[in-house]
Amino acid sequence: MDRLTWSDTAVGVGERREPVNVVPNAEGRDSSGSEVPAGKEPVTPGPDDTDVLLTNGTTVRVRPIRPDDAAALRAFHAGLSAESIMLRFFGAHPTLSDAEVERFTHVDGVDRLALVAEDGMGIVAVARFDRTPGRDEAEAAFVVGDAFQGHGLGSLLLQRLADEARARGIRWLVADTLAENFRMLHVFRDAGFPRTFTLASEVMRVVMDIGHRPGQPVPGAGIGPT
Numbered sequence: 001m002d003r004l005t006w007s008d009t010a011v012g013v014g015e016r017r018e019p020v021n022v023v024p025n026a027e028g029r030d031s032s033g034s035e036v037p038a039g040k041e042p043v044t045p046g047p048d049d050t051d052v053l054l055t056n057g058t059t060v061r062v063r064p065i066r067p068d069d070a071a072a073l074r075a076f077h078a079g080l081s082a083e084s085i086m087l088r089f090f091g092a093h094p095t096l097s098d099a100e101v102e103r104f105t106h107v108d109g110v111d112r113l114a115l116v117a118e119d120g121m122g123i124v125a126v127a128r129f130d131r132t133p134g135r136d137e138a139e140a141a142f143v144v145g146d147a148f149q150g151h152g153l154g155s156l157l158l159q160r161l162a163d164e165a166r167a168r169g170i171r172w173l174v175a176d177t178l179a180e181n182f183r184m185l186h187v188f189r190d191a192g193f194p195r196t197f198t199l200a201s202e203v204m205r206v207v208m209d210i211g212h213r214p215g216q217p218v219p220g221a222g223i224g225p226t
């Protein structure tokens with residue numbers, strides 16, 4: 001598996017960092033001038049890669065998923081707690097099937113898009129959306145590795161996913177969440193988008209108007225997908 005190294009540039013929590021090309025030059029330094037530790041397997045960041053700082057001081061890299069993430073995605077899933085899997089899949093789901101791995105790692109980047117966050121060891125979170133065919137509405141799903149939960153990564157991924165979806169003509173992000181999943185509901189509530197919550201059979205459906213940018217006045221009109 002590729003390993004990443006990170007710059008030590010101090011930025012505010014949640015701020016985006018310019019990805020640093022960690023392929024060492026002749027002096028063994030990366031593109032920021034920092035020394036690349038011996039023994040690291042450097043990777044060159046892609047154009048859409050973003051390094052973000054979490055509230056616990058950890059930096060992770062966020063980038064679009066790739067077809068060659070299959071093994072890393074399986075490993076990430078295998079490392080999730082039973083509770084996280086239950087909250088994400090609404091039941092026991094200890095392993096991903098081949099079909100799921102294929103579907104999750106092969107996206108068209110327009111109607112289906114997924115972002116992964118990774119640290120130096122592998123994938124630590126996934127956020128994705130799938131457009132309802134022919135509509136300006138997409139279903140969103142999130143999962144953050146247990147060791148990374150509660151440090152702002154889910155919130156960061158929601159904002160980044162909303163940016164990507166909006167840029168592709170999507171106005172409404174829809175997410176079904178177990179009503180007991182206070183952490184996920186907290187993230188949706190705090191995202192700053194006008195939203196509706198509808199409870200049915202212990203599942204809370206959240207519809208967010210991502211066409212509305214956080215900080216702008218909330219329109220008075222009724223909210224719901226077209």
Ligand SMILES: CC(C)(COP(=O)(O)OP(=O)(O)OC[C@H]1O[C@@H](n2cnc3c(N)ncnc32)[C@H](O)[C@@H]1OP(=O)(O)O)[C@@H](O)C(=O)NCCC(=O)NCCS
Nearest residue numbers: 084087142143144149150151152153154155182183184186
């Ligand atoms: C839900 C999930 C995606 C959120 O990601 P995260 O990185 O943990 O979330 P964040 O750290 O950005 O935010 C969590 C928020 O919930 C709050 N929170 C944490 N634990 C909480 C709890 N038990 N009850 C209520 N709120 C809680 C935090 O204070 C934080 O709010 P703040 O930013 O105002 O401080 C992640 O926890 C996860 O993957 N869980 C398992 C899978 C899952 O539930 N997927 C969602 C299926 S739709």
